[in-house]
Each structure stands twice: as C-alpha cells, then as structure tokens.
Amino acid sequence: MGNIKTMTKREMFNRLDEIKVALNAIKDKCERENRAQNDEEVAEVARLSREAHDLKLDIAMASAPAGAQQTISREAGFDNYIKAVKQSGKVTDAAMAREVITTADIAGQVPLAIGDVLEPLEEGLILKKVGLKLRTGLVGEYVSPVVNRVQATIEGEAVKLNDTKISTSAIRPKPFRLGISTKTTYSAVSRSAGLTLDIVAEQLPQGVIRTLNAAMFSPEKLKYTQSGDAVPAEAVGPFVGILAKEATGTAVSAIKTKAQKKSVSHIQFAGDVPTFKELLAMKGLVMAKGVENDGTAAYVMSAYMLAELESTPRDAGSGRMIVEDGKIAGIPVFCTNDIDTANASYIGFGIWSNQLLGQFGDMRYIVDPISCADEDSIKHTLNAEWAMTTYRPEAFVLGSFQA
DSSP states (O other), rough: OOGGGOOHHHHHHHHHHHHHHHHHHHHHHHHHHTOOHHHHHHHHHHHHHHHEEEEEHHHHHHOOOOOOOOOHHHHHHHHHHHHHHHHHHHOOOEBBBSSSOOOTTTSOOOOOOOHHHHHHHHSSHHHTTTTOEEEEEOOOOOOOEEEOOOOOOOTTOOOOOOOOOOOOOEEOOOOOOEEHHHHHHHHHHHHOOHHHHHHHHHHHHHHHHHHHHHHHHOOOBBBOOOOOOOOOGOOOOHHHHHHHOOSEEEEGGOOOOOHHHHHHHHHSSSSSOOHHHHHHHHHHHHHHTTTTOOOOEEEEEEHHHHHHHHHHHHSTTTOOOOOOEEEEEEEEEEEEEGGGGGGGOOEEEEEGEEEEEEEEEEEEEESSSSSGGTTEEEEEEEEEEEEEEEEEGGGEEEEEOOO
16 A cells, blocks of 8 residues: 555545455455454454545545635525626526535535525425435436235145246336526625525525425326416326326225225215215225335325314214324324315325435526616526326325215
8 A cells, every 4th residue: 555645546546446345355254254353354444444534535635626715604605606696797507516515606516505405395395204205316217116016826735836927117207397486686695694595595495395295296287387288297296197097086885895995096075074984995995905004104185174184073972083193093194285176175195105206417506697687686596307206006095075
C-alpha cells in the first residue's frame, strides 16, 4: 500500500477496490468454515476499514472545487442563489441536488436538497402511513415481477409430480409529467433572512401532494387542467380500474358462492351508512382472492364518513362503535376527501403494498425572474415524471352507496 497523501485519485479508487476484495475474502472464509472471525481477522478488518474510511475522505477532498468553501446555511445559500438569478435577469434551470449544496454560484447546482421536497411528500401522502414505499430518482423503467399463487398437490407413493408453472408478468410503469409553479415577490427575496427556501420547499411539495393524492384515491380519472381530457392510465390509482370493470356494486347479501367471492371487487352498501358486516366483507373479499395482509391493509374514506362510523354502533346493545381508535376490527382507517367524487361517495379497502408509486429521474427546478417581472415576482417551477402502478388489482375493493 502506498502513502495515501501521495496517491492519485485513480490510485485511491483502485486501493478501495482492493480493500473490498480483501474484506469479502475474510467474510467468505468465515462463512465457509461456519465460524466467527478470529482475533487476527478482527484486527485486519478494523485496519482495512480505517484505511477505507481515510481514502473516502481524501477522495471527497480531492473532488471538492478549488477555493475557499462557504460555510453559510442552506437557507442563506438559497437566498443568495435567488438574488443572483434576479440580478442576472436570466432564466436558470437545474436538476434537484441529491446532497445539500450551499454554493450561490448560478452555474452550480441549486442549493435545495431533493430530500427537502420528497420528505414532505412522503409525510403528506396517506400512503406513507400505510407502509407504501415512495421510490424516487428512478432511471428508465423498473421491472417488478408478479408471481402467481402456487399450491402443492397431494399424490400417492412413487407418483411423478407435474411441474407447477410460475407465471410472471413484468409491470413497466410509463411515467407521466407532473408540474407546478409558484411565485415569490422581489420584495420578499430582498427582505428574506433564509425564508425563501421555506416558501419554495413548502408550497411546491404541497401542490404535488394534493395532485398525487387525488390521482391515487379518486375512483374516477382526473382531467388535464389545460385541455380537460382524461389523464393517462398511468396517473390513476387502484379504484379507477374497479369502477370501470364493475360499474354497479354487488350487495353483500348476494355474494354466496366461491366464484363470486373471487370475482367481486365492488360492493354496494344497503343503506346510507355501511354496516360493520359490510365493511368486514370488503376485507374478506380481498383475503378470499389469496392476498395476505402484510401489515399495510387499510380502509380509505372521507373525514365525514369516518365521523359517521365513529358514532355508529356495530350492533344493538354492545355499545361499541364501528370505528374505534381509528380502526375497524384492528384495520387502520385513513382519511382523504379525494375518494369522493362530485356525485358519489365511496369507501376503499386495500393491501397497499400492492400499489407502486415512483418518481423517475431528476426533478427539474426552474427559476424565472422575467415572465412575472410586471408583477415584481420571481416564478419557481418544478417538473418531474411520476408513475402509479397497481401490482395486484385483486388486493383492492371499493364500496359505494345506492344513488
């Protein structure tokens, strides 16, 4: 090993690779011999790990731009960036940085970490609460195999088993564009003491949250704001497909056969408020199709309907309400008014790990000090590609009310 201080950047990378190989060799040897590391190996692992740590620090320092490093906060750095754009009089655009950057250089990356946008998004989506993972920064297409349910067979002695075919289908989301713009006045920027970042990082995510929630939970397709046409199939949640396939719900009392339990995904409640039995039947229909609850099962309904069920008894005399402690028979209930349409109300149930939501590529952030100059404002625009995909449609059930 050479002296780290005299090594070139390429030599440092090569040495890191050598360290990885050495560490993996020790690990593999212990696994083959089914034993823990001995004292000599423990010391060697510690030494190699320290060397790798030092190399990574030196590589980071070698990659840093020349000149004095700024130590200002992100908020102040963002203010400086916006002020520099304003003074330049030019529209600038950049991909959202994945790490915190505090340079105020217009030619550099925008000092707004992508986490500042995505963390509020995850908190705002009710899907976050039911355990759905928001995948971000995806490149190209992600392919997720869906494996059909298989079952063993009972056979006699010496009877040859037939091969069980495991069918997989690739789900390739087609991203759709989601964009939002907001404004900050020149006066606000001039007087700001680190508040510009707060304004942008709050307003942009909230606008994205509202649209994603509406697209995910509405049983009807949203419309493009500009043209009024229906959005593409990739910008819909699981309940749109159910309503398109089963426009009219089936009464729970009419679901009797095994075939019906496996085919019905849309039920119709008998009254203005669903009964405890009807709501449990929604869960039963999903389980009857072979979908297991992995901890992400949840009911989705409007805040008004939740209030109704919190004050509606399960049965006469028990004194227990349909919804207790925010749950129906132990299954969480989450609220969004987006599940109701202009003309109808709905309740949804699903195992939400079977729903994908992904953000593809970079988020493109544009600062425009020109378009709204007559309003003495700076325009901030955020564009990104998103995709929604329902893994297993059978993991979701929709309940509706009679007209």
